[in-house]
Amino acid sequence: MNFASMFQTLTGHAPMRWQQRLYGEHFAKGELPSAISVPTGLGKTAVIAIWLVSLAEQMKARGKPELPRRLVYVVDRRAVVDQATKFAETLRKNLGKPETKAFADALGLENGKLPISTLRGQFVDNREWLEDPSKPAIIVGTVDMIGSRLLFEGYGVSRKMRPYHAGLLGADTLVVLDEAHLVPPFEALLAEIADNAGRYGPRREDLGVMVPRFRLLPLSATGRRPTATPFTLAEKDFRNPDEPIAIERLFARKRLVLKEIRDQKLADALADHAWALAQGENNVLQPVRILVYCDSRDVAQSVSDALHKRAKGTVAADRTALFVGARRVKERLDAERDLQALGFLADNGGQRDQPSFLVATSAGEVGVDLDADHMACDLVAWERMVQRFGRVNRRGGEDRQAEVVVLVETAPKKATDEALERIRAQRAPFGEALREGDDGRFDVSPEALRQLSEQARMDDRLLSLIADAGSPMPLRPALNRALVDAWSMTSLPEHTGRPEIEPWLRGWVKDEPQTTIVWRRNLPVRATPAVSGRDIEDYFEAAPIHSSEMLETETFRVMGWLRARAGKLREALQSSDVAGILLTADGRHVQTFRIGDFLEDQKSDKKRQEEVARTLSGRTLVIDAGFGGLKDGLLNEDFADAPIAADDGSNCWIATDDGKPLIRFRICERTAQAAPDPDSEIGNVWRENLRFDLERSATGEATRWLSIQKWRDTSNNENDRAEGRPQSLAEHQSWTAVRANAIGERLALPAQYIRTVNIAARLHDEGKRGRNWKRAFHVEHYAKKLGIPGQPLAKTPRFNWALLDGYRHEFGSLPYAKDDPEVKSLPEELQDLALHLIAAHHGNARPLIATRGCDDAPPSVLEERAREVALRYVRLQQRWGPWGLAWWEALLRAADAQASRANDEGEND
Secondary structure (H helix, E strand, O other), X not given: OOHHHHHHHHHOOOOOHHHHHHHHHOHHHOOOOOOEEOOOOOOHHHHHHHHHHHHHHHHHHXXXXXXXXXXXXXXXXXXXXXHHHHHHHHHHHHHOOHHHHHHHHHHOOHHHOOOEEEOOHHXXXXXXXXXXXXXXXXXXXXXXXXXXXXXXXXOOOOOOXXXXXXXXXXXOEEEEEOOHHHOXXXXXXXXXXXXXXXXXXXXXXXXXXXXXXXXXXXXXXXXXXXXXXXXXXXXXXXXXXXXXXXXXXXXXXXXXXXXXXXXXXXXXXXXXXXXHHOEOHHHOEOOOEEEEEOOOXXXXXXXXXXXXXXXXXXXOOOOEEEEXXXXXXXXXXXXXXXXXXXXXXXXXXXXXXXXXXXXXOHHHOOOOOEOEOEEEEEOOOHHHHHHHHOOEOXXXXXXXXXXXXEEEEOXXXXXXXXXXXHHHHHHOHHHHOEOEOOOOOEEOOHHHHHHHHHHHHHOHHXXXXXXXHOOOOOOOOOOOHHHHHHHHOOOOOOOOOOOOOHHHHHOOOOOOOEEEEEEEOOOOOOOOOOOOHHHHHHHHHHOOOOHHXXXXXXXXXXXXXXXXXXXXXXXXXXXXXXXXXXXXXXXXXXXXXXXXXXOOOOOOOHHHHHHHHHXXXXXXXXXXXXXXXXXXOEEOOOOXXXXXXXXXXXXXXXXXXXXXXXXXXXXEEEEOOOOOOHHHHOOOOEEEEEEEEEEEOXXXXXXXXXXXXXXXXXXXXXXXXXXXOOEEHHHHHHHHHXXXXXXXXXXXXXXXXXXXXXXXXXXXXXXXXXXXXXXXXXXXXXXXXXXOOOOOXXXXXXXXXXXXXOOOHHHHHHXXXXXXXXXXXXXXXXXXXXXXXXXXXXXXXXXXXXXXXXXXXXXXXXXXXXXXXXXXXXXXXXXXXXHHHHHHHHHHHHHHHHHHHHHHOOOOO
């Protein structure tokens, strides 16, 4: 397998020399540099393709690769379009071509279908990467999205699913941290885990070899963390005439001038200079793309408004776009099309015969393949300035020279001495580090910045100067095993030793508190009987918040917006009407807000408003779509129209390759008169998952309700795997064992361990023989329809959770497993593992599991069994480490999910 030809087939272009060298010196050997320091614009994202080619070669040659099977690409912004996602989509598309079949086969990918889960498009939050731990997968996510899952928290992930996510992120995973210098606390966290396998994983060497390693590869053009052997550009990588692309990009001409502003507002000055950059001789607008960066969203909005106003009646009319981070995925996709049409996305064409303006905040600094002709911006920290420089004249070329205007507020209003010192430090590199040309401009080409970085490595004064111009390094707490152990006990709702994880991801910083807003047309609200917190939590577990519908922004903005919208709705709605429901990150109900909670009048209590703001901080507010207030993906207090919502019936904002909707639940209103026979839905792609009664008769019967339905093969919660096409218990457990065996063999596990997982799979659902299970899932009815009366079933399409009485079938499986001859034949430590995998295959037993509803023994015996479950968890956690044990659990959970999907799809094994 030739690297260069395969790279070109996968990506559509030949590798650069530095990419070939990175492959040959490191990836091909299964080794990784401690970091990669390559200038912005030279294709760092191609690391994904280098990993994939190397992985295929190793799997073909040895069966068990040295490199991890999963690659997680972390970006620090939720951009309109992130280039890592687009790159992953290109790889997936090309893997499906006939000429790459042998390559895909080496990776074990059927039809070249590479699992990817990303921040945008049809792969948003699809969890494909969870389906098979033994196959390659690409995940693109933010610091918060990936970091929370790694630390057993998982923003937006149910408590039962958290170990599954953590296990597949904390083992057999390579984290590629893009622009690592922007998030030093997170880089330090990942390095601590990667460099101390003995502390966080198995302490015995033979066990450590069995659980594939967690590895880290930071990428940075302006690295701030000292590293022993970073991979950097060598002269031969760009001095060779055979490297025209590298030469064009590295030496792309970018000339910067600093301009002071004193008596003018920053927004007005930025708009003036942006407009001037678009003008040629005789003030005629030229067909150029002007990028404007603003540190403040309010300033960005003002600049955008000013440019729109100036452009009216000119060729630039309606050719200004605003690029900020606080948008839902849906509107970010719409914005991507605008950017492409205006010509700002590199190598994507677009109309370039007229002037265009793009006003961006920090959301446009990282992970976005922007390419503008000229730029105006305010002065920010050095590492952010470097990112901005990389988005202008990105592709270079002899006929291009970018003009960069940086505006410096010499005396901002109410500036403290500390703020003034900060401005001085940020300005210092211009003149002291970068040399000023004869024309008063500074060279900020990638090559000039590369040389500066190399000089700083050998010059302490220069290094200090650049460090002072950068963002202050935030203080961060240390990680230790006790903390990870506490976080990993996910079946404990509360734990005094389990702190909030945010400081480990971003350090102790003074960021504005954030609140997430989600619009829904259907909320779990009724007049009588009162809706309990548990009712609300069950509702949102069945119709979970999807990352594509979330808008995250500062809490103070949310508060102002809520008050303004409530005031505009004062006459149309009652103050007692429900406006929204507040949830924690893990879906727990906090409070139900009414319109009156947000109204502000003369009698308004300021302390009450402050209390509401504190309550909203760090939470998710699910707002009634009728509340409105969303325009172009941004909060807008004057816009009354109800936005498109995930539950509004359209249900597929984006269709996936296989025709499935992105949002895999739907909510339909039903009445007693029109309700269909539940049996008629057997075999349909939509299946009822939960009913929420809206109205009841005098006798308590539901007369009108919301039917929350899930897509056939989707598990919105862990209990969903019990529902599906009727299937016997023996068949399901047999199918699960076959798939567990296949996963173990692909992972090249020792035979005794494959056998252990296989045995656990064969016995994992034995508790479905229990009386409460049979009653709740109408087993007798469906067994007769299958022609096997009296036989236990693993799956049925209709169930009643109330009849379960809290019964956990996995807890009921343990006595069967413990007495099984094959389990008894295992060594004691493997018996422990098999029994734990059974107890934990729905996310419980970490360390607690409920005994309720189990009637196979007296309460004292059940309590002792539950105690054994907890002690077994502790023993195995000590043996395998928190991520190692979660990884073992993921193997059985994946096999179980595969068998359930096969049943839904009507496979006949």
